[in-house]
Structures are given as C-alpha cells and as structure tokens.
Amino acid sequence: MSEDGGNRWPWIDHRMGACVITDAARYTSVAERIDPSATVDFINRYLEVLFKPVFENGGLISDVKGDGMLAVWTEPTPTADLRARVCRACLQIAEDSARFFRAFPGYGLATRIGAVYGPLALATVGTSAHHEYRAVGDTVNTASRLEGLNKELGTRVLVCASLAEGLGDFRFRDLGEIELRGKRNRVRVLELLAYESRSSTGAAPSSKATVIQDSSPRCATSTTAKLPQLAISFAS
Numbered sequence: 417m418s419e420d421g422g423n424r425w426p427w428i429d430h431r432m433g434a435c436v437i438t439d440a441a442r443y444t445s446v447a448e449r450i451d452p453s454a455t456v457d458f459i460n461r462y463l464e465v466l467f468k469p470v471f472e473n474g475g476l477i478s479d480v481k482g483d484g485m486l487a488v489w490t491e492p493t494p495t496a497d498l499r500a501r502v503c504r505a506c507l508q509i510a511e512d513s514a515r516f517f518r519a520f521p522g523y524g525l526a527t528r529i530g531a532v533y534g535p536l537a538l539a540t541v542g543t544s545a546h547h548e549y550r551a552v553g554d555t556v557n558t559a560s561r562l563e564g565l566n567k568e569l570g571t572r573v574l575v576c577a578s579l580a581e582g583l584g585d586f587r588f589r590d591l592g593e594i595e596l597r598g599k600r601n602r603v604r605v606l607e608l609l610a611y612e613s614r615s616s617t618g619a620a621p622s623s624k625a626t627v628i629q630d631s632s633p634r635c636a637t638s639t640t641a642k643l644p645q646l647a648i649s650f651a652s
Contacts, residue, residue, distance in 0.1 A: 426539055426540040426541070426547070427539060427540045428537050428538070428539040428540075429537065429538045429539070430535065430536075430537050431490040431535070431536055431537070431538060432490070432494045432533075432534070432535055432536075433488055433489050433490030433491070433494065433498075433533070433534075433536050433551075433555070434488070434489045434490075434498065434499060434502040434531060434532065434533045434534075434555075434579060435478075435486060435487070435488055435531070435532055435536065435551055435555050435556045435559040436470070436475070436485075436486070436487040436488075436489075436502060436505065436506060436509075436529060436530070436531045436559065437484065437485070437486050437487075437529070437530045437531075437556075437559040437560050437562075437563045438466060438484055438485045438487075438509065438527055438528065438529050438530075438563065439483065439484045439527070439528050439563050439564075440462065440483035440484070440513075440525060440526070440527055440528075441524070441525065441526045441527070441528055441567065442523055442524050442525055442526070443482070443483040443525065445523060445524075446458065446520065446523050446525065459482075459483060461516070462483065462513070462516060463480065463485065465509075465512045465513050465516045466485045466509055466513065466527075467485070468508075468512070469504070469505040469506075469508035469509050469512065470485075470487040470505055470509075472505070472508075473489075473501040473502070473504055473505040473508075474489060474498075474501050475487045475488060475489045475501070475502070475505060476488055476489075478538075478549075478550045478551045479548070479550050479551075486550070486551065486556065486559075487505070488536070488538070488551045489501065489502050490536075490538065494533075496581075496582045496583060499533055499579050499580075499581075499582075499583060500583055500585065500586070502531055502533070502579065503531070503575070503579070503580075503583060503586050503608055503611070504611060506529050506531050506573050506575070506608055507573065507608065507610070507611055509527060509529060510527060510529060510572050510573055513526075513527040514526070514527070526572065527572070528563050528564075528566035528567060528571075528572060529563060529566070529572065529573045529574070530558075530559045530560060530561065530562030530563030530564070530565070530566070530574050530575075531559060531562070531573070531574070531575045531576070531579055531608070532555050532556075532558045532559040532562065532575070532576045532578075532579060533555070533576060533578045533579040534553075534554070534555040534558070534576070534578060535553060535554075535555060536551050536552065536553040536555040536556060537551070537552045537553050538550070538551055538552075539552050557598075557599075558576065558596065558599065558603060561596040561597060561598070561599065561603075562574040562575070562576070562596070562603075562605065564597075565594070565596065565605065569591070569607075571607050572607075573607065573608040574591075574605055574606070574607055574608070575588070575605075575606050575607075575608050576603055576604065576605065576606070577603075577604035577605075577606060580606050580608075585611060585612055585613050586608065586609075586610065586611055586612070587608075587609040587610045587611075587612060588606040588607060588608055588609060589606060589607040589609055590604075590606055591605045591606060591607060592604065592605070593605075
C-alpha cells in the first residue's frame with residue numbers, strides 16, 4: 417500500500433515521532449562464555465525487560481537486532497506528552513535493566529540508550545519477496561549515534577535537545593553541540609538524569625526542562641568535539 421492508499425510498493429507513512437535505540441554493553445563477553453541455549457534464555461529475558469517500559473508508555477518495537485532494540489513513538493499530532501512518555505520509558509529501561517544485570521555479576525553489563533525526536537518514515541523495507549515494517553530516516557540514524565556516544569562519554573541515556581524541550585518534570589545535563597560520526601551538522605546532546613514529578617512535590621508546573629551545568633571531567637574524553645560547559649533551559 418502506498419501513501420495515497422493504493423497498492424504501489426513500498427508502503428510509506430511519514431510522521432513526526434521519537435526513536436529509542438538500546439545496546440547492551442559487554443554482552444558479547446557473556447555470549448562467548450555460555451552455551452547457545454542459555455544465550456537464548458538470557459536475551460529473551462533481557463528483551464522482556466526492555467519491551468515492558470516501551471509498551472507501558474505507548475511505544476512500539478520497530479526492530480530487534482541481537483541485544484539491541486529500536487522503539488518508536490508516533491502520533492498524528494505529536495505533543496509534549498509523547499516526548500515525556502519517551503523519557504519515562506528511557507529512565508525505566510535504564511533502571512530495570514540495571515536491576516536485571518545484577519543477577520550476572522562480574523560481567524560489567526549495562527544498557528546504553530539513545531533517544532531522538534524528529535521526522536521519520538514508517539515503511540516497508542526490503543522487496544516483495546521479503547520485507548519488514550520499520551522506522552527509517554535521519555532521526556533513527558541519530559538515535560543510533562547517541563546510543564554509541566554513551567560508550568565514549570561514560571553515560572547511560574543521551575537524548576537530543578528537541579526531545580527535552582518543554583519537559584519540566586525531567587532533569588538533564590547539557591553536553592553541548594557534538595559532531596556525531598557521519599553527520600554534517602552538530603547535534604545538541606543532553607544526558608537524561610531523572611524524572612522529578614512536580615505534582616508529587618507540590619511545586620508549580622513548569623514548561624521548562626531543568627538543565628544543569630556539566631562539570632564532569634568525562635566530557636573532556638570526547639574525541640568528536642570540545643564540549644562546552646553550559647546550563648540552559650528549554651521553554652515550550
């Protein structure tokens with residue numbers, strides 16, 4: 417089916433939405449030490465931990481590759497609520513997977529997460545003989561780059577500025593504009609730190625994300641760009 421409702425190949429639906437990509441750090445070291453049957457059990461249990469926060473926050477699973485997941489959130493008219501649900505899912509994935517990995521001490525396992533909000537295409541990819549339905553576009557590629565950047569910066573959850581905009585119940589650390597591998601334009605990157613519901617604390621609602629200054633020396637380890645130490649707020 418095509419965009420106009422016909423039967424042309426491929427079927428494409430253009431949306432604004434968010435992509436979340438995950439990867440299990442040091443998973444390879446686990447896979448090489450246990451037999452294939454145990455690996456299947458491990459990865460299925462791990463994916464269950466990843467999927468649950470996605471589904472609970474209104475997302476769908478677009479793709480699974482090894483220990484990595486691509487999740488997507490789209491709506492006809494994207495709102496701050498969609499982006500807030502993405503951030504809640506990211507934090508829950510980080511927390512739940514850390515708890516899951518505690519059952520495997522000595523491996524140093526951790527989940528790295530990249531999340532980006534922007535235009536994307538939900539499309540059939542492949543041929544008429546074999547195809548899959550998945551998210552495609554620069555938003556997906558950038559989420560993948562942010563996921564990988566966690567390894568370089570020693571972080572766990574990295575997001576783009578457009579995802580953080582107007583989310584007053586979350587805390588972020590601004591890492592500045594970074595040149596991501598393969599991309600022409602620099603991307604403003606933030607580390608997602610915590611969810612702090614103002615309704616539960618009695619604080620007045622805010623349309624500004626709390627973004628704190630980054631004084632961590634780990635930022636200096638980036639080889640892609642010099643990271644400015646900035647504190648910024650995003651107003652909706």
